[in-house]
Amino acid sequence: MRIRIIMATIKTLSRKQFFNTLATLIVGSFAILWWKVADRQNETESGSMVWRIKSSLTRGITFHEQFYLVVGGEKAKAFSTRCTHAGCRINKESNGLVICPCHGSKFDAYTGQPVQGPAANALRELSCRFDERSKEWIVKG
């Protein structure tokens, strides 16, 4: 049904309107893609990886592949998502705990300390600060 409506709409457009609409859609798609990429720019700084995260998050946890960010008001911490047991990527949070999908280790999300094995060591904490000028969290590790 929707396709019929779209096709009927397209048939009513002049050639110029059609190409203008098509160009707008293409430019819009690239703008969205650029925004997504710019949101997670990676760079290196004296041998360390640096991630810039645009986030309006004021409280909570977000996962960013190599690390997760815990924001509580104006403070934030970042921890590696590499599990200290056998290196799996941690990608899940529940009730303030981050959980490894491989063997079920659980870590306190705010300290990185293990609360349930088999992992015995804490997650690696990364440096994290908020850049007022760019309004980005800058994580370095």
Ligand code: FES
């Ligand atoms: Fe995470 Fe084993 S790799 S619990």
